[in-house]
Amino acid sequence: MPSASLIRAETGALVDMDASPHLIKGRWYGVFLVSLFITVLLSIIFSVSIGAVPIPIHEVWAVIVSNITGRTSAPEIALTTNQIIWDFRMPRTLLSLIVGASLAIAGVVMQAVVRNPLADPYILGTVSGASVGAVAVIALGFMAATPSAVTISAFVGAMGSLLLVFVLGQRRSTFSPGRLILAGVAISYLLSAITSYIQLQANPNELRAVLYWLLGSVAGAEWSDLAVAGTVVIVLTGLLVLQARPLNALLMGEESAYALGVDVNRFRLLMLGAASLLTASVVAVSGGVGFVGLMIPHVVRMLVGPDHRRVMLVSVLVGGIFLIWVDILARIVIRPAEMPLGIITGVIGAPFFIYIMHRNERSGGGL
């Protein structure tokens, strides 16, 4: 039905409602969405089968099915295989999915709210605060350095720095994006100074653990990590995805947002708060994985355009897929050792950043 997208206007003119300058348009959007969902599932299965002990895909499938349906274990599968898949690889794969999805959507929101294509989820100092918290536990023996102590301390650090940024960035209870970013930069510098100082005091073993944390990793993820982070992430992501229309209005400009009935100050504060809380939750469990929140929103906008009704959902899927594959790479490049995620995202991210920069110069985007 080729004419489905054509509407006859009251003037008699025909208007093509599928007309679009974006790469993926009209009915292709639905196809694209379905293929992303399928890619997520395939990526999960592939990620679970990869590792020190390679496990054939059909066994992976059998273990997943048996665990989800509640049967203890498929009879033909060894108990250790079941354990490797369900207790170790599945949580880490799902965590990388959650971390990628969250950072991508937090990046989308930050870029729209401050109307700057170079914004990322960390601009308000969350990752620097989390680093101080994590490093304090790992290197200072502040608490027993169990993974959950690191997570809790990192989250407290992230929330602390966030609070500081909002207190310093406000002026007569209004929050301008420019001031918040400046406050975020200042606080980040201060906190990284503290992190560096603590690192100097650390012994080589601690230093290695610190470095791994700072560059991000999903190794050692457990179902209990997933339960807490997953719930927060699902609730906040849901909340953010629902804000697609006001985000569109805000991305077009502050006056547009007012004109379209967005309570700009309140909305901006709510969005920055929710996106930062989301960021803090994932950074606390995975460390500071860089570039995902900056890159994925741009990739997605290049594919489907800037309309948030598409960008939000697609970013969740693309961000998740991307980080699953980054984690797969992290496990194979220097096998049997593991690479921190941040090194891989950085290697992919830096050239991409430069590409965005040049692209904007060409279109006179004014960066």
Add this chain to the structure above:
Amino acid sequence: MRIQVSDVSVAIEDTRIVSDVTLRVEDGEMVGLLGPNGCGKSTLLRAIYRALKPAGGTVLIDERNIWRDLSARESAQRTAVVAQERSADFDFSVLEVVATGRTPHKKMFERDNATDRQIIADALARVGMHDKAGRIFASLSGGEKQRVLVARALVQQTRVLILDEPTNHLDVRYQIEILDLVRSLGLTTITALHDLNHAAAYCDQLYLMESGSIVTSGSPEEVLTPQQIEATYGVCAEVEVRQSTGHLHIVFTGVAKSSHI
């Protein structure tokens, strides 16, 4: 719908930009807001479309106080705005820009239905941009951008339209096109304007502002006298009624000698 602005004062960071402004726009009337750069036109308009809360006074749209009785969303269901917008860094298409006009009418994740799509198509056709629905907004000419923003305002389906210097940076043909279009809509309209001849030709009533206050108001004939133009803008002008159009025609003859500018 009627706009009633009473004793409105607006301050930004303790600096008073607008002082005790009272003005009124009757249903279906087009009112022009004139005055030199920096006199407070945009600030006053922002108080009327609920972007900047006045320090004092009231703004009523059809007897409802927009700051007390209406939410931002409810205000946007009554008042549409064509503001001065910087070009965006993000590549929205014309269709996407126009579609955002439905924002105040839609629930959080409600999709555009057949009615919305018809409204959007009608608005695009009305401003003559239906052939360019798939173009990137930022790549359009100034005149086309303004027409798209007018289409977005139409999609809001309001009875009140506010424009902030809609002819800015446009070639003369686009200036006339956009003002003809706005006039043809028959909405209750208030617009800030630079060009006094446009104001005389298109507006029913004019308000002249100077340093945040209204200095005079009335029909174009009452407001645009040579004496008033000299006092407010510091230029000498001759004013005559054109036989062909019946509109006032203003010719500037030089900077006034006693000018304070």
